Amino acid sequence: MVLQQAHEHSGYTAADRERFLDEPAKRGGRTEFARDRARIIHSFALRRLAAKTQVEVPWASDFPRTRLSHSLECAQVGRELGEALGADPDLMEGACLAHDLGHPPFGHNGEDALNEVSNEAGGFEGNAQSLRLLIRLEAKTVDAQGRSVGLNLTRASLDAATKYPWPRSTDLRKFGVYDDDLELFHWIRKGAPVGAQSMEAQIMDWSDDVAYSVHDLEDAIVSGQVKLEGLTGDVEALYKVAQRTGLSDITEAEVDEALEKLQSLSCWPTTYDGSHRNLARLKDLASQLVGRFALAAESATRDQYGDGNLTRYSANLVVPREQRVEVALLKAIAGHYVISAESSQKRYAEQQILIKELVEMVYTGGEGALESYFIEDWRGASTDAQRLRVAIDQIASLTDPGAYALHKKLIAQSHR
Numbered sequence: 001m002v003l004q005q006a007h008e009h010s011g012y013t014a015a016d017r018e019r020f021l022d023e024p025a026k027r028g029g030r031t032e033f034a035r036d037r038a039r040i041i042h043s044f045a046l047r048r049l050a051a052k053t054q055v056e057v058p059w060a061s062d063f064p065r066t067r068l069s070h071s072l073e074c075a076q077v078g079r080e081l082g083e084a085l086g087a088d089p090d091l092m093e094g095a096c097l098a099h100d101l102g103h104p105p106f107g108h109n110g111e112d113a114l115n116e117v118s119n120e121a122g123g124f125e126g127n128a129q130s131l132r133l134l135i136r137l138e139a140k141t142v143d144a145q146g147r148s149v150g151l152n153l154t155r156a157s158l159d160a161a162t163k164y165p166w167p168r169s170t171d172l173r174k175f176g177v178y179d180d181d182l183e184l185f186h187w188i189r190k191g192a193p194v195g196a197q198s199m200e201a202q203i204m205d206w207s208d209d210v211a212y213s214v215h216d217l218e219d220a221i222v223s224g225q226v227k228l229e230g231l232t233g234d235v236e237a238l239y240k241v242a243q244r245t246g247l248s249d250i251t252e253a254e255v256d257e258a259l260e261k262l263q264s265l266s267c268w269p270t271t272y273d274g275s276h277r278n279l280a281r282l283k284d285l286a287s288q289l290v291g292r293f294a295l296a297a298e299s300a301t302r303d304q305y306g307d308g309n310l311t312r313y314s315a316n317l318v319v320p321r322e323q324r325v326e327v328a329l330l331k332a333i334a335g336h337y338v339i340s341a342e343s344s345q346k347r348y349a350e351q352q353i354l355i356k357e358l359v360e361m362v363y364t365g366g367e368g369a370l371e372s373y374f375i376e377d378w379r380g381a382s383t384d385a386q387r388l389r390v391a392i393d394q395i396a397s398l399t400d401p402g403a404y405a406l407h408k409k410l411i412a413q414s415h416r
Contacts, residue, residue, distance in 0.1 A: 008031050008032070009031070009033070009088040009091075009309070009311075010309065011086055011087070011088065011309030011310075011311035011312070011314075012033075012088065012091075012156055012311060012312070015155060015190070015191070016154065016155055016156035016312065017032040017033075017154050017155075017156065018154060018155050019032075019152050019153065019154055019155075020135075020149050020152060020184060020187055021141055021143055021149055021152050023141060023152055031088070031090060032154050033088045033090040033091040033094065033154065033156070033157060034090045036090070036091065036094045036151075036153045036154055036157040037090045037091075037093055037094035037097070039140060039151045039152075039153065040094050040097045040098050040101075040151065040153075041097065043101070043133075043138050043140075043151065044138060044139070045101040045102075045133050045137075045138050045397070046068065046071070046097060046098075046101060047068075048397065048398075048399050048402075049066060049067035049068035049071055049100065049101070049103075050066055050067075050068040050069075050399075051066065051399035051400055051401055051402070052066060052067040052068070052103060052104075052105060052106075052107070052399055052400055053066070053067070053105070053106055053107040053110075053400055054066055054067050054069070054070045054107065054212070054216070054219075055107065055212075055216045055219065055220075055334055055338055055339065064219045064223065065215055065216075065219055067100050067103055067107075070100065070211060070212055070215065071096065071097050071099070071100050072097070073211045073215060074096040074097075074099065074100075074204075074207050074208050074211040074212075075092075075093045075096035075097045075207075077096070077207040077210055077211050077290060077294055078092045078093065078095065078096035078203055078204050078207035078208075079092050079093040079096070080294070081203055081206070081207060081294045081297065081298060082200065082203045084298050085199070085203065085298060085301060085302070085310045085315075085317075086308060086309030086310045086311060087199065087200050087203060087309070087310065087311050088156075088311070091154075091156060091157055091160055091200060092160070092200060092203060092204065094153075094157050094160075094161075095157060095160035095161040095200055095201070095204045096204050096207055096208070098130060098134060098157075098161040099127075099130060099161055099163065099204055099208055100126070100130065100208075101129075101130045101133045101134065101138075102126045102127065102128065102129025102130030102131070102132060102133050102396065103126040103129070103130075103396075104124075104126070104129070104355075104395060104396040104397075104398070105351075105355070105395075105398050105399060105400045105402070105403040106348075106351040106355065106400060106403070108126075109348045109351055109352065110351065110355055110396075110403075111124060111125070111126045112352070113351070113352040113355035113356055114355060114359070114392055114395065114396060116356070117355075117356055117359045118359075118388060118389070118392050120384070120385050120388060121385045121386070121388040121389040121392060122168060122178045122179050122180070122385070122389065123168050123175075123178075124392060124396070125164075125168070125174060125175050125176070127162075127163045127164050127174065127175070127176045128164075128168075128175055128176050128177050128178050128181075129393075129396050130161065131158070131161070131162060131176060131177055131181065131185070132178060132181055132393070133150065134150050134151055134153060134158060134161065135149060135150040135151075135158065135181060135184045135185075135188075136148055136149070136150050136181065136184075137150060137393060137397070138150045138151050139373060140152060149184070155187070155188055155190070156198070156200070156312065158188045159188050159189065159192065159198045159200070159201065159312075160198055160200035160201050160204060161201070161204065162176050162177075162188065162197075162198075162201055163176060163197070163201060163204070163205050163208075164176035165177075165189060165192070165195060165196065165197060165201070166195050167179060167182060167185075178389075180386075180389070192313065193313060196313065198312050198313060199310055199311055199312055199313065199314065199315050199316065199317065200311070200312070202316060202317035203317055206293075206297055206317055206319055207294075209327050209331070210289075210290055210293040210294060210327065211290070212331070213327045213328075213330035213331045213334075214286050214289045214290055214293075214330060215286060216330075216331070216334040216338070217286075217330050217333055217334060218282055218283075218285070218286050219334075220333065220334050220337055220338050221272050221282060222272070222274075222279070222282070223338075225337050225338050225341065226333060226334075226337045226338070228269060228270060228271055228272060229270065229271060231259060231263075231333070232259065232263075234336065235252065235255055235256050235259060236252060237336055238255055238259075238329060238332045238333060238336055239251075239252040239255040239256075239332075241332035241335040241336045241340070242255055242325075242328040242329055242331070242332035245328075245331060245332065245335055246327070246328030246329075246331050246332060247324060247325065247328045250325060250328055254325045255325070255328075255329055255332075257325075258322070258325045258326045258329045259329060261322075261326070262289075262326060262329070265285075265288065267281070267284050267285045267288040267289075268285060269281045269282060269285060289330075292323070292326075293323050293326070293327060296319065296320050296322070296323040297317055297318065297319045297320075297323070300318040300319065300320050301315065301316075301317055301318040303318070304318050305318075354403065354404070354407050355395065355403070357407065358395050358403060358406060358407050358410070359388075359391055359392065359395060361407075361410040361411075361414070362391040362394055362395060362406075362410070363387065363388055363391040365410060365413075366378060366387075367379075368413075369391075369394075369406075369410060370390070370391075370394050371394060371397075374390055374393060374394050377390045377393070378390045
């Protein structure tokens with residue numbers, strides 16, 4: 001039987017398909033980007049997202065999304081939007097699946113805690129940790145010296161998964177690469193404009209915003225933390241959250257207008273009582289909003305750049321201001337009613353203490369506190385900062401239940 005040669009997308013060059021280590025396919029019939037997607041799907045890091053918090057605590061009920069379900073939804077949006085704009089669909093799906101791999105236990109709260117205690121090691125940022133997993137920590141490929149190069153994805157796939165293509169800076173909270181990962185980062189960015197996102201990364205970024213803004217709202221309504229009938233009275237509070245977390249130049253008038261427009265949509269529910277009919281209407285709302293935001297970006301981008309494959313650095317994603325404001329408003333709703341809620345703040349404070357205690361216990365416990373695949377990195381560390389980075393890598397890899405379990409285990413060991 002002769003396996004057919006896979007058809008490679010015409011919008012990408014041989015350099016885009018290049019891997020840091022040449023690794024010929026074991027069988028024919030797949031493109032290089034299909035191989036990348038498969039490696040991400042089968043990764044340990046992706047599986048662990050099933051027990052990591054998105055916004056709502058996943059096991060508080062059967063409904064809330066986890067980091068994994070969010071990533072799957074982001075991937076569906078990104079694959080279809082990317083394909084509509086001429087990007088390779090497997091590359092797009094892979095980048096969206098990979099974009100949150102580096103997020104630690106307890107969502108952004110865990111990220112903030114790790115950043116507070118890791119300054120001497122170069123800080124912590126979930127997106128930089130995602131890249132570190134892809135190019136170093138995830139076990140798949142090693143070089144001739146036995147050093148891991150992570151999943152050894154193609155240049156274009158790694159670039160598409162890089163939301164913030166720059167190293168840590170005193171001027172910016174967000175960054176996409178740690179200093180000790182710069183060698184491979186520079187290889188990924190070969191020929192790319194400095195600081196610019198690839199077209200695929202821009203599609204991934206917008207798909208991420210669309211997916212979590214819509215679905216976090218859905219989760220919050222089902223949990224009862226958002227009451228649809230009370231939104232109009234909280235416009236000022238929602239504006240302040242949107243300004244702080246979404247669009248810094250947003251105005252209160254824009255928030256008010258966006259809320260009115262969304263509430264005027266035929267799919268917008270006026271109430272939610274938990275009935276099957278209301279749940280179906282809520283699911284329709286999510287579907288309609290995702291379509292609204294994706295189609296707006298597709299149409300505006302095509303209007304500016306015309307037909308053809310819009311890939312790599314040949315174009316930029318165009319998202320109308322109206323939809324950016326609407327997405328910022330939806331994110332602000334979850335931020336105000338869920339993240340800022342008193343019950344959430346109490347839980348966040350407890351989680352931050354646990355994360356910081358874990359860092360101290362893993363750092364002082366050394367090899368005895370590490371999973372087996374971090375021990376070699378620990379032994380190879382020659383400075384305190386390098387050892388702290390290994391401890392951070394270990395803790396960031398944990399699921400929410402895994403963080404509680406390791407904390408309990410190390411506490412018990414310290415009392416022996």
